[in-house]
Amino acid sequence: MNDRPESEQTAAAKPSAPTSTYAPVERASMRSLLQQPRFVRLRNRALLGIVVAVVVGFLVGDWRLGVTAGVIAAVAEAVYRSRSHSSVPAWRRTSVAERRTESQLRKLERNGYRTLHARAIPNSEAQIDHLVVGPTGVYAVDSEQWDKRLPVRVQMGKKLFHGPFDKKARLTEAKWEASQASELITKSFGREVSVVPSLAIYGPAVPWKIMTIRGVDVYQGDRARKWITKRERALTDGEIDRIFDIAAQVLPARYGED
Numbered sequence: 001m002n003d004r005p006e007s008e009q010t011a012a013a014k015p016s017a018p019t020s021t022y023a024p025v026e027r028a029s030m031r032s033l034l035q036q037p038r039f040v041r042l043r044n045r046a047l048l049g050i051v052v053a054v055v056v057g058f059l060v061g062d063w064r065l066g067v068t069a070g071v072i073a074a075v076a077e078a079v080y081r082s083r084s085h086s087s088v089p090a091w092r093r094t095s096v097a098e099r100r101t102e103s104q105l106r107k108l109e110r111n112g113y114r115t116l117h118a119r120a121i122p123n124s125e126a127q128i129d130h131l132v133v134g135p136t137g138v139y140a141v142d143s144e145q146w147d148k149r150l151p152v153r154v155q156m157g158k159k160l161f162h163g164p165f166d167k168k169a170r171l172t173e174a175k176w177e178a179s180q181a182s183e184l185i186t187k188s189f190g191r192e193v194s195v196v197p198s199l200a201i202y203g204p205a206v207p208w209k210i211m212t213i214r215g216v217d218v219y220q221g222d223r224a225r226k227w228i229t230k231r232e233r234a235l236t237d238g239e240i241d242r243i244f245d246i247a248a249q250v251l252p253a254r255y256g257e258d
Contacts, residue, residue: 049074097143097202097221098129104225105130105141112237113228114244119251121180127254128177131195133244136231138185138195140178141224144170148203160213162204171214174199184250185243193243200224 049070057066098117105115113134120127130141146152150163160167178197185193202221210219210227219227235243 045074045077048077095143095145097145097200100202100221101130101141101143101200101224104222105132105228108132108134108225108228111135111229112240114240116244116247116251116253118254119181119247120254121177122184122250122252124180126173126177126180128181128251131181131247131251132228133235133240133247134228135233135235135240136228137234138182138193138243138247139228140174140181140195140197142174142177142197142199143221144199144201144203146201146203148205150204152201152204152206154208154211154213154218157211158214160218168214170199171216171218175215181247181251185246188246188250189243198224198227200227 051070052073053063053066053070055066056069057063060066102115102117105113108115111134113132115133116131118127118129119131128140129143130139132139132141146162150165153161155161160171174197178195182193182195185195196217197215198217198219200219200221200223206218206220208219209223210217212218217227
């Protein structure tokens with residue numbers, strides 16, 4: 001789940017001449033400067049202000065009101081852009097659903113559970129939103145924020161729909177993420193470590209408590225904590241610490257930090 005902004009291109013520096021100690025600096029042309037995203041945004045904002053100023057000034061017959069309206073329009077556009085755009089890439093920002101699940105999982109710490117958030121699957125764009133290691137086992141939780149106006153339903157026990165949309169691909173992805181985590185952890189741990197995949201859905205009502213669909217447990221988002229703790233104890237404290245440390249190494253942090 002992840003759009004990334006394009007990188008700004010910079011002019012490449014010319015290689016230094018063999019007879020000179022210092023490399024000559026290439027001067028950026030006016031055309032290249034005007035093509036930079038920052039200047040494009042400023043130009044468009046200025047044009048918006050001018051257009052509004054001319055139109056309003058013509059309609060009311062007062063150039064001062066027109067200028068005022070133009071300034072207000074430019075400021076409003078700047079405020080809107082600052083709120084709807086961020087310099088932080090989208091894939092680095094946690095969603096509301098992820099924060100809600102993280103809040104639940106934080107309450108499990110007193111019971112011996114440990115959690116890693118936003119862990120990348122190596123050599124892929126996939127991410128496990130929350131990897132939980134605790135007394136009852138190891139779990140991969142993906143937090144989903146869906147449109148509450150569309151119903152969640154299941155057909156024949158193996159087809160998940162959100163309104164008219166078939167969620168087979170999302171289930172397949174969640175199951176694959178957990179299997180990859182299991183393989184990586186198992187290899188370092190020395191014996192098989194099963195990672196249970198799940199989707200925690202926020203928004204629409206989920207008309208069941210917990211249902212396994214295509215090998216993935218699906219449930220209402222606010223049931224994540226109960227879903228994890230309802231099982232019997234499977235790991236010792238020493239095993240929990242070791243598996244957690246291994247998972248932190250083999251599943252790198254998506255945000256570039258632990």
